[in-house]
Amino acid sequence: MAKINTIIFDLGGVLIDWNPEYVFLKAFNGDKEKTKWFLENICTSDWNENQDGGYPLAKATDDLVRKFPEYEEYIRLFYGEWEDMLGGAIEGTVDAFKQLIDSKAFKIVALTNWSSETFPIAQNRFQFLKWFEGIVVSGDEKTRKPFKEIYNITLNRFNITPEKSIFIDDNLRNIEAARQLGINGIHFKNPEQLKEALKNYQINLS
Numbered sequence: 123m124a125k126i127n128t129i130i131f132d133l134g135g136v137l138i139d140w141n142p143e144y145v146f147l148k149a150f151n152g153d154k155e156k157t158k159w160f161l162e163n164i165c166t167s168d169w170n171e172n173q174d175g176g177y178p179l180a181k182a183t184d185d186l187v188r189k190f191p192e193y194e195e196y197i198r199l200f201y202g203e204w205e206d207m208l209g210g211a212i213e214g215t216v217d218a219f220k221q222l223i224d225s226k227a228f229k230i231v232a233l234t235n236w237s238s239e240t241f242p243i244a245q246n247r248f249q250f251l252k253w254f255e256g257i258v259v260s261g262d263e264k265t266r267k268p269f270k271e272i273y274n275i276t277l278n279r280f281n282i283t284p285e286k287s288i289f290i291d292d293n294l295r296n297i298e299a300a301r302q303l304g305i306n307g308i309h310f311k312n313p314e315q316l317k318e319a320l321k322n323y324q325i326n327l328s
Contacts (some may be wrong), residue, residue: 123323124190124283124286125133125286126228126286126287126288126306126323126324126325127227127228127281127283127286127287128228128229128230128231128280128286128287128288129222129227129229129230129231129281129287129288129290130230130231130232130233130276130282130287130288130289130290130300130305131219131221131230131231131232131233131234131254131290132233132267132282132289132290132291132292132293132296132310133232133234133236133244133251133257134234134235134236134292135291135292135310136212136215136290136291136292136310137211137212137215137216137219137248137250137294138208138209138211138212138244138248139208139209139210139211139212140207140208140209141207141209142161142165142170142200142207143157143161143298144206144207144209145199145200145203145204145206145207146160146161146196147198148206149196149199152260153241160193160196160297162192164186164190164196164197165186165196165200168303169182169186170200171235171266173237173239173261173263174235174237174260174261174266175235175237175261175265175266176237176238176260176261176262176263176264177240178194179201179237179239180201180231182201183197183198183200183201190261192194198200201240204240204243205243208243208244208247211248211250212313213313214300214312214313214314214316215313215316216250217313218313218316218317218320218327219250219253220250220253221327221328222325222327225252229280229282230253230254230255231254231255231256231257231276231280231282231291232251232254232256232257232258232319233257233258233260233267233272233273233276233289234257234258234260235266235267235296236259236260237261238259238261238262239260239261241259255280256279256280258272258275258276259281260322263275267293267295267296267299268293268295268296268299269290269299270299270303272305273299273300273305274303277303277305284303284304284305285304285305285306287305287306288305288306288307288308288320288323289305289306289307289308290307290308290310291307291308291309291310292309292310292311294309306323308320
């Protein structure tokens with residue numbers, strides 16, 4: 123196994139708690155079934171990912187309102203109250219990130235599926251985003267995970283050797299795409315599991 127010299131972090135679901143349920147449970151008066159149905163059938167993850175790939179938020183909202191006019195009030199909440207979908211930092215992962223930074227043994231960058239229109243909100247809220255050597259934001263690149271292009275942009279921009287890097291993401295689909303390019307992957311579930319998985323690469327954190 124090649125010695126690891128680069129760590130690539132996903133952000134949402136790994137370092138930052140982001141969940142549309144925070145907005146829609148409130149909108150639907152705590153009704154979990156209604157919230158689940160709405161997010162699986164109207165404001166779906168596929169729809170949101172299209173904006174992560176660079177599609178304008180206002181246009182996406184209007185498109186969906188035309189398709190489902192009876193849900194206009196709720197559709198407009200998605201980006202209208204998007205900031206309330208941000209929870210806090212996932213502290214255990216931030217702690218691991220800090221230890222990796224302090225070790226000075228790795229190049230550490232981020233690769234995130236995120237709209238360029240909403241990413242500045244996260245940058246203002248989470249100071250640890252400044253610790254990265256660089257962040258590849260899908261909305262800026264007009265492509266997103268799991269498409270090969272965005273991984274290649276990341277590898278080339280930061281002069282990363284795939285076999286010497288680890289990509290950490292909470293979406294298995296994105297990990298599998300990275301592995302196709304020779305990048306080592308850790309499917310993130312929680313901070314404790316991440317620290318255990320890093321031991322497989324001779325990276326020991328407290």
